[in-house]
Amino acid sequence: MKIELTTEEKIYEAAKEIFYRKGLDGARMQEIADLAGINKALLHYYFRTKEKLFGAIVKRVAEVFFPVLFSTWNMDIPFEAKIYTFTDKYIDFLIKHPFIPNFVINLIHQNPDKVKSLLNFDKLPISAQLEEQIRVEIEAGNIIDVDWRQIIISIISLSVFPFIGSPMLKIIFKLDDEEFLKIMEERKLIIPKMVMAWLKP
Amino acid sequence: MKIELTTEEKIYEAAKEIFYRKGLDGARMQEIADLAGINKALLHYYFRTKEKLFGAIVKRVAEVFFPVLFSTWNMDIPFEAKIYTFTDKYIDFLIKHPFIPNFVINLIHQNPDKVKSLLNFDKLPISAQLEEQIRVEIEAGNIIDVDWRQIIISIISLSVFPFIGSPMLKIIFKLDDEEFLKIMEERKLIIPKMVMAWLKP
DNA sequence: AATTAGTTTAACCGTTTAGTTAATTACTAT
DNA sequence: ATAGTAATTAACTAAACGGTTAAACTAATT
Numbered sequence: 001m002k003i004e005l006t007t008e009e010k011i012y013e014a015a016k017e018i019f020y021r022k023g024l025d026g027a028r029m030q031e032i033a034d035l036a037g038i039n040k041a042l043l044h045y046y047f048r049t050k051e052k053l054f055g056a057i058v059k060r061v062a063e064v065f066f067p068v069l070f071s072t073w074n075m076d077i078p079f080e081a082k083i084y085t086f087t088d089k090y091i092d093f094l095i096k097h098p099f100i101p102n103f104v105i106n107l108i109h110q111n112p113d114k115v116k117s118l119l120n121f122d123k124l125p126i127s128a129q130l131e132e133q134i135r136v137e138i139e140a141g142n143i144i145d146v147d148w149r150q151i152i153i154s155i156i157s158l159s160v161f162p163f164i165g166s167p168m169l170k171i172i173f174k175l176d177d178e179e180f181l182k183i184m185e186e187r188k189l190i191i192p193k194m195v196m197a198w199l200k201p
Numbered sequence: 202m203k204i205e206l207t208t209e210e211k212i213y214e215a216a217k218e219i220f221y222r223k224g225l226d227g228a229r230m231q232e233i234a235d236l237a238g239i240n241k242a243l244l245h246y247y248f249r250t251k252e253k254l255f256g257a258i259v260k261r262v263a264e265v266f267f268p269v270l271f272s273t274w275n276m277d278i279p280f281e282a283k284i285y286t287f288t289d290k291y292i293d294f295l296i297k298h299p300f301i302p303n304f305v306i307n308l309i310h311q312n313p314d315k316v317k318s319l320l321n322f323d324k325l326p327i328s329a330q331l332e333e334q335i336r337v338e339i340e341a342g343n344i345i346d347v348d349w350r351q352i353i354i355s356i357i358s359l360s361v362f363p364f365i366g367s368p369m370l371k372i373i374f375k376l377d378d379e380e381f382l383k384i385m386e387e388r389k390l391i392i393p394k395m396v397m398a399w400l401k402p
Numbered sequence: 403a404a405t406t407a408g409t410t411t412a413a414c415c416g417t418t419t420a421g422t423t424a425a426t427t428a429c430t431a432t
Numbered sequence: 433a434t435a436g437t438a439a440t441t442a443a444c445t446a447a448a449c450g451g452t453t454a455a456a457c458t459a460a461t462t
Binding site: 023147195 | 305311317327350354358368370387394
């Protein structure tokens with residue numbers, strides 16, 4: 001059974017692929033057209049300019065990436081369960097979309113203001129609930145007294161970096177794709193264990 | 202006292218700045234020339250092509266980045282001291298050169314084979330000593346039984362990612378440069394503490 | 403003062419690339 | 433069937449960009 005994609009979908013898929021790998025500047029409209037199997041003029045027919053096409057991809061990526069990143073944080077579940085849930089869900093997502101982190105990092109690196117306004121962080125409190133939860137846990141003596149931001153930074157670092165740095169890790173440890181995947185699966189449990197061992201008094 | 206840079210040094214400084222921020226594709230030779238305060242033709246007089254100029258910057262970066270990354274690993278000091286030394290040295294380096302990790306990641310991402318041959322990892326064993334040291338520590342029962350690669354990946358992640366993701370962290374936590382720096386300084390001790398808490402039986 | 407080698411510049415060239423145009427084909431509703 | 437609209441293409445344009453050239457300037461050497 002062969003699924004026929006609409007032209008617009010074909011363009012999205014091709015543009016995503018090229019932009020992920022080469023960025024806005026490195027990508028060529030002709031290359032995207034070729035990969036989509038269409039004429040270059042058709043690209044401009046659907047998305048008037050390169051910037052608009054790039055913006056459409058960015059919007060799509062942001063819509064999946066940030067919700068997955070933030071959704072768990074404000075859930076109403078115990079602290080420890082939250083960390084286990086986060087790493088499990090997030091690493092699952094990263095295994096499916098390994099190029100997104102690097103894409104987002106470069107995006108925000110080259111255009112912090114645009115990303116800021118795109119996501120207007122001021123409106124929704126990203127980590128207010130988690131911040132409060134950590135404060136309560138510290139006061140109750142369940143975890144040691146650490147800057148709550150250090151906790152979040154550490155968990156994100158441990159989860160995301162291996163995917164951003166995967167080409168380097170593959171070289172250093174001489175890993176093939178399968179081995180790399182296995183190590184990432186293991187991290188779903190290693191990360192929360194590490195964090196809890198650190199935070200337990 | 203004003204130090205007069207040679208033209209070549211001025212080009213290096215300008216090219217580094219532009220390439221760090223915009224990458225090979227995003228950088229313009231004219232822009233580099235302007236920043237260096239010279240004519241564009243002079244750029245081609247010193248470094249014949251854009252690729253050669255980029256390659257010169259890459260070489261310079263690799264010469265400082267990788268030694269700092271790997272040197273501590275094979276030192277002949279106790280395991281715990283090694284972790285403390287690494288985070289201290291490495292975060293110091295990253296504070297001084299915050300743009301290098303992202304630059305290197307993109308480099309290796311877009312051209313893994315070139316980087317591989319550039320550094321010929323096969324010749325010098327990057328982590329052989331550390332691997333053996335971890336094995337001994339596990340057998341002696343000093344640390345729990347974990348894949349040694351997970352340990353290294355975790356330490357690198359915890360140290361490097363905050364700098365790669367700094368623009369995002371600054372948005373999420375509403376940090377200015379000073380606060381960010383303070384948090385990174387704190388991590389010099391937090392990271393080894395976290396790792397040791399995890400590894401202690 | 404003349405010679406020479408290295409340095410710097412303004413003007414130019416050829417190619418690549420994003421974007422346009424005008425004409426053609428496929429589809430849809432009457 | 434046909435008119436009208438949407439989708440698609442080949443050919444073209446204008447601008448940006450990497451790179452070249454030839455001439456001018458500088459400083460050391462004879």
